[in-house]
Structure formats: C-alpha cells, structure tokens
Amino acid sequence: MKSNRNLTRGDGRRLGNATLIAFMLGSLLVLSLVRARFSPIGKPGEAIKTEEQEAMRKGSVKMETLEAGDEAAASAAAAEEEEETQPKAGDTTAGGGGGGGGASSAAVAAASTTATDHLTKPVCYESSRRSDTCEATGDVRVHGRSQTIHISPLEQEWKVKPYCRKHDAFALSHVKEWALRPLSTADTYPAVPHCTVNSSATAFVLSTGGFTGNPFHDYTDVLIPAFITAHRFAGEVQFLVSSFKSWWTNRYMQIFQRLSKYELVDIDNDDEVRCYRSVVVGPTFHKELGVDASRTPSGYSMVDFRTMLRGALGLERAVAEPSGDRWDIRRRPRLLIISRRNSRAFLNERAMADMAMSLGFDVRLGEPDISTDVSKFARLVNSADVMVGVHGAGLTNMVFLPAGAVLIQVVPYGGLEWLARGTFKEPAADMQIHYLEYMIQLDETTLSEQYPKDDPVLKDPYSIHKQGWNALKMVYLDKQNVRPHLGRLKNTFMEALKLLPHGHTN
Ligand SMILES: *[C@@H]1O[C@H](CO)[C@@H](O)[C@H](O)[C@H]1NC(C)=O
DSSP, X not given: OOGGGOOOOOOGGGGHHHHHHHHHHHOHHHHHHHHHHHOSSOSOHHHHHHHHHHHHHTTOOOOOOOOOOHHHHHHHTOOOOTTTOOOOTTOOOOSSTTTTHHHHHHHHHHHHHSTTOOOSSOSEEEEETTEEEEEEEEEEEEEGGGTEEEEESOSSOEEEOOSSOTTOHXXXXXXXXXXXXXXXXXXXXSOOOOOSEEOSXXXXXXXXXXXXXXXXXXXXXXXXXXXXXXXXXXXXXXEEEETXXXXXXXXXHHHHHHHBSSOOEEGGGOOSEEEEEEEEESOOOOBTTBOOGGGSTTOOOHHHHHHHHHHHHTOOOSBOOOOSOTTOTTOOXXXXXEOOSSSSOBTTHHHHHHHHHHTTOEEEEEOOOTTSOHHHHHHHHHTOSEEEEESSGGGGGGGGSOBTOEEEEEEOTTTOHHHHIIIIIHHHHHTTOEEEEEEOOGXXXXXXXXXXXXXXXXXXXXXXXXXXXXXXXXXXXXXXXXXXXXXXXXXXXXXXXXXXSTTTOO
C-alpha cells in the first residue's frame, strides 16, 4: 500500500529556494553562491519567458517559468521534513505572493498574440507559481484512459499536469499529463467520442501522484488546493482522480464527500466517455497550508476550509474553550504531545508530560502514522488546547485544532528557523491558531553527543546547509533527537496557558 511513498527522494538540487531562504537570512554572500549552485532551472527569466511563449504558441502549457518571487520562496521553503518529505526545488511559489502573477500575464500576452484569440484569459493559465489550471465550458468529453478531454469550443490543444508542485520535476515525474483537445465536428481525426455518461456537474481533474502519503503534502499539495478549486461549486462537482491510489483516497474520503455530491472516479482506469458542461483541470495553489481569500471567488478562506474539515470529520470544537459545566473547577486545558519515534524524538517525554501536568494541563500523547485513522486522530487533536511537537509532518495535524488553540513547534538544532517558518509558523495565523516556537539548543540535542565540540555540524550549521538538502536532512532531521530543558520549556508552556481562555473566565 505504501509502496510509492518511499521512493528515493534524492536529489539535493531540489533544495532549491527553500534552502536559499536560510541563506538569505544568514548571508547574502552565501545566498548568491547557493543560488548559482542549486537553482534547478538555471536559466535567466527572459530566456524562459521566450521559451514559454513559444510553447504557448504550440499550445502547450508546460510553463517552466521561474519567477523571481523570492520573498515567496521564503514560505515555499516550506515543507520539508519527514522521511518522505521533499525539498522543494526551485519552488518560488508561495506565500500569497502575487499568485497568478508574472507567468499568468505572460500566458495572457502570449495568447493574445495569436490573432484569432480574443479570450480575456487562456483556457489554461498559471494559477500560481506552483500550479497550472485549465477551465472550459461547452461540450466537454472526458476519456480517462487516454488522459484526454475533448472540448468544444476550444481553439488549440493544451497540456497540463494537475498537481500543485509544478517546478518540482521529481514530484511531477509521478503525475500524468492531461491533454485538452478541440472536439472536432468534422469527420476528421480525432473522431468525435460519443458520451457514455452525462453529468450536469462540473468535472474536476486532479492528480494524487506526486508526494502524497506525507500528511504535509497531502494537505498543501492536494487537499487545500482541491478545496480552493471545488468549494465554489457547492457540491456540484465531480472529482476525476488521476494516479488514483485507493488507500489514499479512502483515507480522505470524508473530505471528498464533503466537497462533492458525486462519486469520485479513478479516472486513469475509466473507459467511459464522461460528458459535462464544464471542466476544471488542475487545482489551484495559493500558499503553504493556506488559502488566499482575496483570490477566491467569494472570499472564502482557511477558516472555511477548517469549518469544512470539522463537518467532514465530525469534529466538535470550533473554538478552544473550556467545555462542559463552566463552574467545574476540574476543567483543565488539554496539552497534546505529538510523539515521534525514529528521529527528532523527545527523549524526555515522560518528564515533559509530568511538568505540564504540574502546570494544570490534562496531558495526552499522540503518535500519528500512516495507519492512523484520520478522523480518530483528528478528534484527539481537536480536543486539545495546546499541541506541541518537533518540526515534522505530524504538525500538519494543526489543521484540526480549534480556533484559539496554541501550536508549539519545537525546532531542532541546526539553523532551521526558515524551515519552521515556511511550514507551520506562517500558516498558523490564517487558521486562527496561536503560534509559539521552542528552539533546541546545543545542550538539548543528541547531536552534541555525536560530534566533537568544534565540528561544523555544531558550530556552523549553514555550512552544512550549503551542501544541499540531503546533507541537511541527514544531519539535522534524520539523526537528531532532542531533550528539551524542562525549565525553559515550562516557560513556553506557561506562555501558552496565558493565551488560552481557560482560567480567564469565571
Ligand atoms: C447524453 O446526452 C446526449 C445529448 O443530450 C445524448 O445524445 C446522449 O444520448 C446522452 N447519453 C447518455 C448515455 O445518456
């Protein structure tokens, strides 16, 4: 079942801009060095633009544009962690940064140069630096097995990979390409396929290839972009899933059923010709674990995503408030410790729990893994007022925390602030979650036992970052366990307590 999660994710190049950010913070000098060395698409912007326009003329939407959006890169830095996680290659997407910005307008420009095209927006466009989206209405006929969508009217052929990580060649190598073709009414090739199934819903083609299986990627690459795209249809949308994996879709079936009134289709293995009046190919990405409300049709946001999630999974707490009888003095705030076992583990979990109890917390431990039932674990997280864990995909469970709860991200030793920021710190605000950070210091990491005092690993983490994502990951993410200093951690827990309504009410 998990076979395709653990592909070798080698390739230090993918480090790309994620690492760059770290360097930006550190030193401009290093930044320039690394950019030259790791940038996965080492072409100047202009060359790319030209190439892209050429491609557009040919009707291909494989836009490899690499925008300069560096600030964006900061949040794109995002994501990496976990055994299965990937460094985001030249992923400059992100952070709300001007979305469909540069490349999208380039697409428009290119389209308008073709004399006959008077559309305000091409059928396919770069909906963000991380995603391409195609939208069409008319006579839409989807033939899944050939990954072809016949459309009338349509002026030219388009190609697109419907997965939100467009600059990451490794991720996209596991995503099938779809073709949108003009539906010819003349008796020329290709022949007009006859509808075997008619639907009044909008068809929505997306892929669950890529990096799915890692919860961070599940949400940031697929589920949240799918919400961004599908929410506006109020259920009148049918998910046509390419690179379908039943274990994966089953895991998130309640979410799909919340977004759509129609059966989800394993579209690559589908022999029907499914006919619709409109189609969307490729979900739209906004930002890491986030929705940019200003770019949605009716201003829906991460708050709406979380409301949808609570509805889908039956989560009771919208807000982190003491429940039950308000006069019950035993009502205590709940602190959930996210455990990890093989790397970045807390070595003094028991003592941490005892200390938290002494502060008045009701303490729970949770260790999510791929076999964990999503809604069961989601209910545990939703019952918590504070969630603490070492940086890793497990913190993605923050999506289930009630509003007003506190997330404490424990950042492993090694100059990883940028990684912590892009993945879980920045998304917290839009989720209405308070965010606190606990930085692991030298006397709290097992690295100080593995390396001599003056080793660069301990003295100069950025010199390790410079060697690429794999080196960084191996040293600071895979080989490190932590033992937080209870006195310092206590201060952070008390800070969290102050942020909660517990104890302030009477
Ligand atoms: C689908 O709709 C078309 C156009 O109305 C009709 O000709 C065709 O018979 C329908 N096919 C099915 C399978 O219902």
